[in-house]
Amino acid sequence: MRITVCRKESFNAAHRLHNKNWSDEKNKAIFGLCNNPNYHGHNYELIVKVNGEIDPDTGYVIDMKILKAIIKEEVVQRFDHKNLNLDTVEFRDLNPTAENIAIVIWKRIKAKLKEDLSLTVVLYETPKNFVEFSEACL
Amino acid sequence: MRITVCRKESFNAAHRLHNKNWSDEKNKAIFGLCNNPNYHGHNYELIVKVNGEIDPDTGYVIDMKILKAIIKEEVVQRFDHKNLNLDTVEFRDLNPTAENIAIVIWKRIKAKLKEDLSLTVVLYETPKNFVEFSEACL
Amino acid sequence: MRITVCRKESFNAAHRLHNKNWSDEKNKAIFGLCNNPNYHGHNYELIVKVNGEIDPDTGYVIDMKILKAIIKEEVVQRFDHKNLNLDTVEFRDLNPTAENIAIVIWKRIKAKLKEDLSLTVVLYETPKNFVEFSEACL
Amino acid sequence: MRITVCRKESFNAAHRLHNKNWSDEKNKAIFGLCNNPNYHGHNYELIVKVNGEIDPDTGYVIDMKILKAIIKEEVVQRFDHKNLNLDTVEFRDLNPTAENIAIVIWKRIKAKLKEDLSLTVVLYETPKNFVEFSEACL
Amino acid sequence: MRITVCRKESFNAAHRLHNKNWSDEKNKAIFGLCNNPNYHGHNYELIVKVNGEIDPDTGYVIDMKILKAIIKEEVVQRFDHKNLNLDTVEFRDLNPTAENIAIVIWKRIKAKLKEDLSLTVVLYETPKNFVEFSEACL
Amino acid sequence: MRITVCRKESFNAAHRLHNKNWSDEKNKAIFGLCNNPNYHGHNYELIVKVNGEIDPDTGYVIDMKILKAIIKEEVVQRFDHKNLNLDTVEFRDLNPTAENIAIVIWKRIKAKLKEDLSLTVVLYETPKNFVEFSEACL
Numbered sequence A, B, C, D, E, F: 001m002r003i004t005v006c007r008k009e010s011f012n013a014a015h016r017l018h019n020k021n022w023s024d025e026k027n028k029a030i031f032g033l034c035n036n037p038n039y040h041g042h043n044y045e046l047i048v049k050v051n052g053e054i055d056p057d058t059g060y061v062i063d064m065k066i067l068k069a070i071i072k073e074e075v076v077q078r079f080d081h082k083n084l085n086l087d088t089v090e091f092r093d094l095n096p097t098a099e100n101i102a103i104v105i106w107k108r109i110k111a112k113l114k115e116d117l118s119l120t121v122v123l124y125e126t127p128k129n130f131v132e133f134s135e136a137c138l
Helices: A024-035 A064-079 A098-110 B025-035 B064-077 B098-110 C026-033 C064-078 C098-110 D024-035 D064-079 D098-110 E024-037 E065-078 E099-111 F023-033 F064-079 F098-110
Strands: A002-013 A040-053 A118-126 A129-134 B002-015 B042-051 B118-126 B128-133 C001-017 C041-051 C118-126 C129-134 D002-015 D041-051 D117-124 D129-134 E001-015 E040-053 E117-124 E129-134 F001-015 F040-054 F118-126 F131-133
Touching: A002 A064, A002 D098, A002 D117, A002 E065, A040 A064, A040 A098, A064 A098, A129 C041, B002 B064, B002 E099, B042 B064, B042 B098, B042 E065, B064 B098, B098 B118, B098 B128, B098 D002, C001 C064, C026 F001, C026 F118, C041 C064, C064 C098, C098 C118, C098 C129, C098 F001, D002 D064, D024 F001, D041 D064, D041 D098, D064 D098, D098 D117, D098 D129, E001 F023, E040 E065, E040 E099, E040 F023, E065 E099, E099 E129, F001 F064, F040 F098, F064 F098, F098 F131
Parallel strands: A040 F040, B042 C041, D041 E040
Antiparallel strands: A002 A040, A002 D129, A002 F040, A040 A118, A040 F001, A118 A129, A129 B002, B002 B042, B002 C041, B042 B118, B042 C001, B118 B128, B128 D002, C001 C041, C001 E129, C041 C118, C118 C129, C129 F001, D002 D041, D002 E040, D041 D117, D041 E001, D117 D129, E001 E040, E001 F131, E040 E117, E117 E129, F001 F040, F040 F118, F118 F131
């Protein structure tokens, strides 16, 4: 019997949307306020959803303590209170849109999960803007 | 690589649940308080989810400014601060249940999206009652 | 020892902002979309706060079952799924702004509480617009 | 045309995570604070999602009054203000993890729905920990 | 210049409302489901509000790291995943109503704050039931 | 009759906590992650509360359209998608803690309100950290 277990965490970061191959004018035209060269920031809310078999001994799909530790190591310690464009290797050349951040997070967490677990990541950039990425999207 | 981007908006409207082919007694028996002939109302919270390929140049599935403009034109300007039964063509003969409102909204937004984008609409009538409608439901 | 106990309830209603002494033009100019003659509506969220002494035998300021019953009788049964302008005596001649609704609710509940209890009412018209009315405002 | 209608309810309960086949030491090592022999508790938030055809006469998939009554009878009256381990037959021998509680709730509600309705249950143990169980997981 | 800084934390606990001086019948009549001898439980959400002068060097009233540490030591480590009636000295003879829990928390935190800081505690037993206790209530 | 009307808005900004009179070591020791020289950021949620007499003609303390316009001009257009330390005159020499941001916002809005209106500002830096500043704090 498979079921999905979900954990919510958060991190606060600065970022700027920018395409290095475009002129400043085009960047400003496309990304608007999000292109501010001095950055702006968000409280990112992250929901990590793991689908798998329930272990009959524990009643768990995955021990939440383990899932929390994975999220802490792969996401929070890397991105919390950071400037995504300047302080991380992932977004040095990748535009830190919510879409791209979600996929980077999905890949990092996925690499740490047992193979039979499938993963969905939901990332809120603001309470009104969010993205969802899952196994099925690949 | 496909991903889902989501936008939350809201509108406030009055409505009344009523089937014109039924007697007043039957309407009252089936719809209860929601059949009040003088209407009642809700703060409708709408989540619009768009699944598609990420544009490698922007890192976007769809520019949120465009999605917001579509929602504003197709939903908010039509339904906000309106009486759904009296002020809209859509619900003159269609009962404005959350189910029917969600499908009307889905069709309006869908018609404005590029063909390769798939759409899900979540509509909260109250924080405790909501509906979800997607491509897969057709 | 005094403390404040709070209870959250909700009701859904239609209303229209309108001043009968004004022309239609002036009403529309002042109240805008809220003046729609066919009404619009809201999910009103109500927080009732009661400050008083803790009864040493129960550890309660007021039994929540009693406070819930007062709110049900004085607010929910009167206003839920109603048109405030048409279906209630309170707003036949009083403009149903959030301010006026909160004061009407405050007076109704206040009349049912023991004299040594002081009352604050918080009324959300939408998640972004709300009012607070308390003893100290009188 | 199929659509999903959702209803949110809640119940408050005590529980303890414990495997009777394990030693006290192993239980404490695996379940940590959740193994407290004197129990702890949660405000469980439940979202019940029902997917089905819209009845053209009512505009409903299922009358919310019926769905609320099913949730009340099958979930709230059984689990609200209860000790899941001691006061319920379901968790006398089944560890009351969020996973197992969600499946028990899913089975109870599923048995009361018409056969063509498919069911998803989302259960929040805390605002940060929750599980999702649906037809597709079977 | 004084200002109020606020921190939200949470803990999950079991409890039972009971007056040892009353008969079982009276306890059941007054406290209803909350008197269940096997306990039930809640996710308590706590907001701690500290009012004081802003330190011109830091721009802080109190360093949040210090306030978090006080809340952790005085509240979370004592009450989280505990049975308030059985596992704590505070509620061995004091009925663990939200009112009484809030005052116990207020006193514990107050004792750790500098004298010129004034303290308000807001405690949510459920999203619909909460209490507020402050300096001014003494 | 006085009452308080409240409006919620938001803005997203980058910032860094830093005291120019301190060494880098002391700044890092006191402000920790918040001292990151490359900045981090937040979704600031702002609640503006205005207390005043109800105008008997409108039923309003202040027209929400006017209050929204003041917040837009004085707060959102100045701080949204900005780096508070680099892009604003207010925080060039003032540490942008939540305390200081709230007071700057309070002063800007206060200057635009009629004299008999009293003002409270609540500013959420994250859902768990927020500050409150009001007339009474002066």
